[in-house]
Amino acid sequence: MAIKSIPVVRDVLEESNARAAENRELFDRNGLFVVNIMSSPGAGKTTLLEKTIPALTARGLRSAVIEGDITSTLDSARLAPLEIPIVQANTEPFGGDCHIGSHLVQAALKHLDLSALDYLFIENIGNLVCPAEFYLGEDRKVVVLSLPEGEEKPLKYPLMFRESHLCLISKMDLAPHLDVDPAKFEENICTINGRIRVLKVSAKSGGGMGEWLEWLLRRGE
């Protein structure tokens, strides 16, 4: 007797990873270095890109941004003066998702000429929880943790820090005005993830931005 074929419903994560693998293949084919930037709302992801991309452009390196938001095109508008390709990826039509999914990246890639790019930045939705769960096909995950958020965040939101390759402690210029100890941030980050690289930056003052640029130029090494 023939074994009856059993339908398999694949789980959401498996579907998500399949799309991510397709994205990865496209990135590899085009020699792209892709960074998935994640953080709480308002930690400074867009400001970081505003300051970083011109430095890459000045070196003849071509960037594009997939700008993730639930709704609005506010961040894309802020990056428009950079005159680079930007695709706004809004999750609202997909149910207001709290993270960027690999299917949305895949849809966004159709609007980009990948062969004409060196760097692709995916600015994820401001959320220190959910985006950490999803692989998009990127080379590196970067978490931005701003000084005003407080030193204990890595201990309270461990997955994000466990999954990330690099943590940028941002808004270092505010240190004199806050009751926080930047060294304690670093200690807590490393408690959660012993292999993560940590850089202290201020997009406003420019402090630490050189090391971040170096990290990008070495493609995350």
Next chain:
Amino acid sequence: MAIKSIPVVRDVLEESNARAAENRELFDRNGLFVVNIMSSPGAGKTTLLEKTIPALTARGLRSAVIEGDITSTLDSARLAPLEIPIVQANTEPFGGDCHIGSHLVQAALKHLDLSALDYLFIENIGNLVCPAEFYLGEDRKVVVLSLPEGEEKPLKYPLMFRESHLCLISKMDLAPHLDVDPAKFEENICTINGRIRVLKVSAKSGGGMGEWLEWLLRRGE
């Protein structure tokens, strides 16, 4: 022919609302005023409670806190010196949920003597997206938006501001050190929700804390 009975699987939100209604009934029976406090990570929810609860205690009003976190008991430890009942509600055993669910509040309530309380604060998980979707049985939803997060957050995360009764713009003491316009915060909040109450506070300097306390004493009127 008899109509075959059709099984109905109720959706997650319906289950969630049923638990919330049960919580509500308990709150009503005990005359409790319940505030669900939500924000991005590090906007200052715990600090707000550290400063608010002693002011209520000084007026003979009895508070308790349900402290929501994915993992850790760090915030509960911070509130321990207040010598009030605190229940730590961690979502990690429930799959690391990015918000507090009504079932978790229900479980937490079993550890509290509600008849001995006037105020119950539910400190939600730091997340400006998902917690806005879930009614827990509370009287009022309060969103805390800190000045360093930036003025455009209400436009980018509209549901949270649409659902909340009160918005506290926090960390006002940092205003001189940031390139932000507090009036613009208020304008954007009111664009999203014309009926929301907005108060500017600094738990650090104490500025605006009197108005917040008044709002609590009037039970959100």
